[in-house]
Amino acid sequence: MADTLTLSGGGTTAVATDEMFAHAAQLGACQARAEEWRARIGAVLAADDGAGGGGGPAMGMTGASGWAPSAASTLLLGEAQRQVQAFGAAVERLRDSLRRAAESYGQAERTITALWGAGAQLAAWTAGGALPQLLASAVFSLLPLAALTLLLSTAFGIDPARLPALVSGWLLADPRLLNSPGFVRLVRAAIGSGDEFAAGLLRVPAAVALPVGAHVGAEEGAAAVTVLALLAAAVGSRALRETPERVHRATAARAVTPPGGVGGLAARVPSSAAGSPQIRIERYGETAPRWVVYLAGTADFTATPGAEPFDLTANVHATADGDAASERAVREALAAAGAAPSEPLLLIGHSQGGLVAARLAEAGDLNVAGYVNLGGPLGSVQANGVPGLSIEHTDDIVPALGGSGHAPDELLTVGRTALPADPAANQAAPLFGAHSLDQYRHTARLIDASAEPRLQGFERLVRDFAGTAPGSMTSWRAERVPAAD
Structure with missing residues (x-):
């Protein structure tokens, strides 16, 4: 079982795991701490220069005795300041890389989602346009299909009336298809393609139907279930009636x-x-x-x-x-x-x-x-x-x-x-x-x-x-x- 969380939204276009965003936040804290130490060392060096070597209190680094860093200490502090600054710059680069990776992952996710949606819309429009021919073909193919089903069932010793129960039993016994993330993504894309199917059925050109459908989105799923409820009411059924x-x-x-x-x-x-x-x-x-x-x-x-x-x-x-x-x-x-x-x-x-x-x-x-x-x-x-x-x-x-x-x-x-x-x-x-x-x-x-x-x-x-x-x-x-x- 995977315990990795993937985050999206919340005012940002980045998509990544929670560990990735947490690491970016930790790096930000490290960068702020490095900047704090660089500033404190710089304040000590500036105070020493301003006092002509006499020194004075600065950021807690000098005391009431008037101690000031020696020339050797000044060199060491200067080197420490450069190292801290370099550390801060390296942390910033790593943090920016994590941010860019999250943005790139988010862009890839949006691209994949858009491709799934476009493919589903095109397939729905094509299916809608072909539906009359498919229905006509189905009428003429029912007898051969029924004969083939009967032949295969007889060959394997299966009662044809039991086929629906066998299929549902297979899904219950092996639910990997319904539990598949790919199948879930396919269903999400199909739900949003209802108006493209209708446009294909009404022979609306693809150049007109598909761009319109791209802006309708999930409301199509709402429209589909609304139509379903209205049809049930129209035929006098109590199904789906509030x-x-x-x-x-x-x-x-x-x-x-x-x-x-x-x-x-x-x-x-x-x-x-x-x-x-x-x-x-x-x-x-x-x-x-x-x-x-x-x-x-x-x-x-x-x-x-x-x-x-x-x-x-x-x-x-x-x-x-x-x-x-x-x-x-x-x-x-x-x-x-x-x-x-x-x-x-x-x-x-x-x-x-x-x-x-x-x-x-x-x-x-x-x-x-x-x-x-x-x-x-x-x-x-x-x-x-x-x-x-x-x-x-x-x-x-x-x-x-x-x-x-x-x-x-x-x-x-x-x-x-x-x-x-x-x-x-x-x-x-x-x-x-x-x-x-x-x-x-x-x-x-x-x-x-x-x-x-x-x-x-x-x-x-x-x-x-x-x-x-x-x-x-x-x-x-x-x-x-x-x-x-």
């Missing part, structure tokens, strides 16, 4: 200590177990309350809404920036807990909970001091002006479902490959294992242990927000209102 919800307190208030860092926040995020509370709210401060909100991930993946508002339907509407029951439930729970819209909030969530946290920060009607996303699909979220930390595993497909949008400057993205690189070990990993809450909690602990300045800055934001005094905690359960209500 319903009202209600919230009730699941636990009595109890005392709680401040979380203490990003790892402490992640440790308190509720699980997505069926029937359990999805929202945890902590209050700190009596006269000027501050609120920390923890949100669970998706608990129900069926297309038709049931009792669970943190479900696939809410996922679709939250991704499309629509009216999601899970987001409404958080607002209701905050109001019931006594939080005023003007009081500061710190939000953290896993999967859908991370997306909802970012949407609440984006909305602008709440006083959100910061938010943390653990594996949610944030591609289309633009929470400008709010400090954010998005933890996204490179082998987790869920963050890729948001597409590849343009992250706001205030969002710091931390990546890590969660599953083992060894093929044998990876084959034993569970399906979508990189998306598990435990994996994201581990990454959050690595962030707290990192010496990278921006990660340390966000950790301080968490600690300063919650303070040191105990607070109070309540848990809340949200449910969809049955149709008969």
Whole structure:
């Protein structure tokens, strides 16, 4: 399992590991110390010259006795000053090299992302243009294909009706494809190519369609799920149709200590177990309350809404920036807990909970001091002006479902490959294992242990927000209102 963190965003175009940025910060401290010593030696030499050899106090190097360096000492101090200056210059060059390496890596990442996007857009436009011919060809090839499938199944002694189950069973037994960072990148690029596919289908020329698509980005993923929901509604299906919800307190208030860092926040995020509370709210401060909100991930993946508002339907509407029951439930729970819209909030969530946290920060009607996303699909979220930390595993497909949008400057993205690189070990990993809450909690602990300045800055934001005094905690359960209500 790789414990190396890769950082991007946070107001810089550089992309590198946390160790690399931490080394650059250490070199900066060394450079400042070298400059300090060079200045102190220079002050002693200047004081000696000005006193005609008599000397006087200078930067703590001379005492009340009037001691001044001798000629030999002056030569040694001059040589020391040159050596310190040379050391400082060497440190500066090494630090600049690290910076340039991070910038070059960032440029390479942006180039690769752009190439993936351009390739996906061209492929989508081509597929859209060829779709009518493909459908026509499929009609004439169904019989030969069915005959070939029947022949191969008979030859290997396989019931053709079992083929879909065999394919899904293969994926469950060997999930390396779905857990592959390359496959995740492919999905992220494909999500952002919906309008190019439509343009190809409508015969829009590539010279017009592709440059337009390059500026749409992850909002295409939101448009795709919106169209999906509208189609379901148009045919009269209850699938993906939002319903009202209600919230009730699941636990009595109890005392709680401040979380203490990003790892402490992640440790308190509720699980997505069926029937359990999805929202945890902590209050700190009596006269000027501050609120920390923890949100669970998706608990129900069926297309038709049931009792669970943190479900696939809410996922679709939250991704499309629509009216999601899970987001409404958080607002209701905050109001019931006594939080005023003007009081500061710190939000953290896993999967859908991370997306909802970012949407609440984006909305602008709440006083959100910061938010943390653990594996949610944030591609289309633009929470400008709010400090954010998005933890996204490179082998987790869920963050890729948001597409590849343009992250706001205030969002710091931390990546890590969660599953083992060894093929044998990876084959034993569970399906979508990189998306598990435990994996994201581990990454959050690595962030707290990192010496990278921006990660340390966000950790301080968490600690300063919650303070040191105990607070109070309540848990809340949200449910969809049955149709008969």
